Amino acid sequence: MSNDAQVMVRQYGNIAEDRTAGLLGFSMASTVVLGVGAVGVFLFIMASRIGVATGIAVAAFVAATVLGSKDRHGRSAPERWLAKRMFTRAQKRHRTTYKAGPASQLPDGSFRAPGVLAGTVPVAFTDLFGHEGVMLWHRQLKTGTVFVVANSSGLGLLDQGRVDRMVGTWAAFQRDAGSNTELVQVSVTTQSTTDPGERLPDAVAVGRAQAGDRQVPAFARATMDAVVADLNQDVPKLQQWIALTFSARANAAEGVPERTPGELATDVSSLLSGFLEQLEQAGAGSVSLMKTTELIDQTYVAYNPLAAAAVERARLSEAGTGLRWEEVGPAAARVIGSPGRYEHGGVVSKSWQMWRPPAGTFRENALVALLAPTAEMLQKRVTVFYRPQSPDSSATQVQQALTNAQFAANQKNRRPTSSQIIALEKARKAEREQAEGASLVRFSIV
The missing domain is CATH 1.10.287 (Helix Hairpins)
Incomplete structure (x- = not known):
């Protein structure tokens, strides 16, 4: 009799693509085209115009085939043509170039972030336990986004039972988020960058200052100096945060009126304690609300990556960076190509998005390689958007x-x-x- 216990390998998934099936293997759009063509053919046959009916039938079949044919990125020929057409029109209207500052066309001559962030403003608030947080308010969309800083330790040294409980807690978090009509989106971002190298020397200096006049062995001091000099270069830095987006629009079905930014921040502060507790149990580690200064500095470095070291030094000082939300954007930026690159702050950014769900089930470590630091990238951000x-x-x-x-x-x-x-x-x-x-x-x- 064998004493070896059977190990069950847990798999997660049941991911499906949301699409409507068509007839005879065609997509839904192709099926609609064929249906309209069939109606046209029937009408012209009844009118004894066989030639026109034949032309309509051929045209409908060709149009359905073109709509149904996809490239390796899941886009049809009309979709590719429309994307290029829209980009060309934006170029002619000079909407692919952004210039900020006093010499720009911005009314206040500031360095605001372009795009969606241009219509946002940070709103500071305090939760029920007195912790300071920030909500990013969007005027047009009437949404407020709260950011939570996570310090996850990863999957190392965790047994499978613990991992399964974490996954189950994350599923419960998503279920509870879906039950809350105010919460419209949850996003989890993992950012990997090269550490500017300012924190380790600062920590060593603080430790030596705290030691005061106490005698420190020369060997220990020389070892720390060697660590700072030799091992503090090109070190990857991982940061993670969760963004919770709430809607302030009126909800007649739930009897909720439209709220102001301050009222939404007050309502959100009462919900955060439960969400933060679930996030800790789901493997986010020690979590804390992101403050206004952290959000401003983080956004500024995203648009100006080459200033990361200067921002790090300023943050370690008592004065801080002193940046305002109106100064987080780049001095200039432009989009090149379709689909293309985004040039800003002396660097080039490019985005990729998932267009097809993964096939089959997958393990809890399926995204580890995607989230890992990449030496070729100055900044790498992977964001998973959830709509419970x-x-x-x-x-x-x-x-x-x-x-x-x-x-x-x-x-x-x-x-x-x-x-x-x-x-x-x-x-x-x-x-x-x-x-x-x-x-x-x-x-x-x-």
Whole structure:
């Protein structure tokens, strides 16, 4: 009799792409085109205009084929043409170049962040325990985003049982987030950069100052000097934060009126303690609210990476950087190419986004390689966006996904493919999980 215990390898997933199935393997857009073409063919045949009906049939089939053909990035030819057309139009209108400062067209001559951040303003608040935080208020969208700094220790030295509990707590966090009608999005960002090398010398200097006149062995002092000189170069620096976005719009169904930034900050402060406790249990480590100065300095370095060392030195001093939110943007920036690069602050940035969900299930360490530091990049940020759905919305969308999967797999005179069978199994599993209390979560990675 063997004493070896069977080890169960836990896998996570049940990720499915949200799309509506069409007829005969065509996409939904292609099916609509074919349907409109079929109606046109029928009308012209009834009018005894066979030539026109034939032309419509051929045109509809060609249009459906073009719409259904995708490149390796999941984009059809019309989508690629539309993207290039919009970029060309933006270039002609000089909307791909940004200039800030007194010589710019900005009314206040500031260095505001371009894009979505241009319409935001930080609002400081204090939670129920007296901890200072900041909410980034967007005037047009009427949303407020609160940032939580995480200090996760990673998966090292954790047994599988502990990892499973962390994953379960994160799922519970997403479920509770979906039940809160005010919370519209959760994002988790992991940023890897090269440490400017200012913190270690400062820590050593503080330690020696605290030692005062006490005798320190010369060997210990020489060892610390060697560490600072030799091991404090090109050291990767990992930072993580969670952003919780709340809506201040009126919700008639829940009886919630529209709120001002101050009122939303007050409401959010009462919810944060529960969210922070769940985040700690989900593996975020020690968590704390991001302060206004931290948000400003972090955003400034994102647009001006070459100033990271100067910002680090200023933050270690008592005076700080003294930056304002109106000064976090670059002096100039421009977009090149379509899709292209973003030049700002003497560096070039490029973004990638997930266009197709991962196939099958995956382990808890599936994103480790993606999140790890890369020597070729001065800054690397990976953000996972989550849109938790409410229980009612989850039930409706799960039923729609099941209906689409059944329709795609059970069409007459067509044998279902392996992917269609797997999609149907995932839809049925999602229905069971939703009935047991789980919620649907939309997600993307940038």
